[in-house]
Amino acid sequence: MPAPHPPGPHRPVRLLAASVGLLLVSACWSPPSGARPDAEVTATLPLPGPGGDPAPEAPSAVPTPSPTATLPLEGRTVVVDPGHNGGNADAPEEISRPVPAGPDTKECDTVGARSADGYPEHEFNWELSLLVRDRLEAAGATVVLTRDSDDGVGPCIDERAAIGNEAGADAAVSIHADGAAPDSRGFHVIVPGEVSGFTEPILEPSYELGEALRDEFHAATDHPYSDYLGEEGIDVRTDLGGLNLSTVPKVFLEVGNMRNPDDAERLRDPEWRALAADGIAAGLTRFLD
Ligand SMILES: [Zn+2]
Known part of the structure; x- marks a missing residue:
């Protein structure tokens, strides 16, 4: 069983991923594959806006899924x-x-x-x-x-x-x-x-x-x-x-x-x-x- 992702370097990545709508929590339970979640997120990093300005910050209110919603065998x-x-x-x-x-x-x-x-x-x-x-x-x-x-x-x-x-x-x-x-x-x-x-x-x-x-x-x-x-x-x-x-x-x-x-x-x-x-x-x- 894959362990939950450790805190530390992964944490900001997961928050950002949540803000761009990726359901990363469920990825904690997926079988290992060639594509790491980090790699997916790299592709979705905000690009600079017109004129070279940084893109606006993602909304700070990150929805927190309830812990039970992330468990793969809930209800089984x-x-x-x-x-x-x-x-x-x-x-x-x-x-x-x-x-x-x-x-x-x-x-x-x-x-x-x-x-x-x-x-x-x-x-x-x-x-x-x-x-x-x-x-x-x-x-x-x-x-x-x-x-x-x-x-x-x-x-x-x-x-x-x-x-x-x-x-x-x-x-x-x-x-x-x-x-x-x-x-x-x-x-x-x-x-x-x-x-x-x-x-x-x-x-x-x-x-x-x-x-x-x-x-x-x-x-x-x-x-x-x-x-x-x-x-x-x-x-x-x-x-x-x-x-x-x-x-x-x-x-x-x-x-x-x-x-x-x-x-x-x-x-x-x-x-x-x-x-x-x-x-x-x-x-x-x-x-x-
Ligand atoms: Zn026996």
Whole structure:
């Protein structure tokens, strides 16, 4: 997520820009591009008037947009779903009961993956989800988490989907990390495939969300695409209840393979997690903007 412009040299430029009618505040939230706002403003500097006199000063009363008007996700609702939960391991009966998952049933939830040195996926998912929530809220979104702690049980996969549906979410993302073979690594986004009677309405927007997330996450972290699942960082699945039961655009992000030492080192690193959260928030913002 681009940081707000710092005070100092930019400030007079922004005031001048406002006086000539450029909506520069929104540029704070645009993806970086070749044309810096400064360059645009240079082209609009007042030219000397007839006879060489300086042009009249721009009006001093610069309209101040309300802060909320500048937030890119104002009015948008995003559901962030941290996969699994810290209490699942102690509740095998509860989490193994079958629940609706689309045409078939599936177990309520699972314990999740774990790195070789014991960092549990549910904890990683929770920590990263909170960082994503903070960024989205700072951008004006209403954020709903599917669980409120990392020591509970569930919710089941059908409830996780229902939370997004009932919130009327504009987008939903489930955050996970994988437990694949240790010599495999990388991230992938899981998008819903066609499941007759279930996913048709969300296929197209979910794919669009998946591409935005894939691109922005990759740009923010330089983390490689998965070398064991999907193509170019995107995998299509029809067996996930969390996607099949969603009526809002939804994807899963498998951030890395916890059993791969290189991936696990990144996932454990708070600084890397902050970059990952930046990328996820940027992907959601690009999709919703
Ligand atoms: Zn998981």
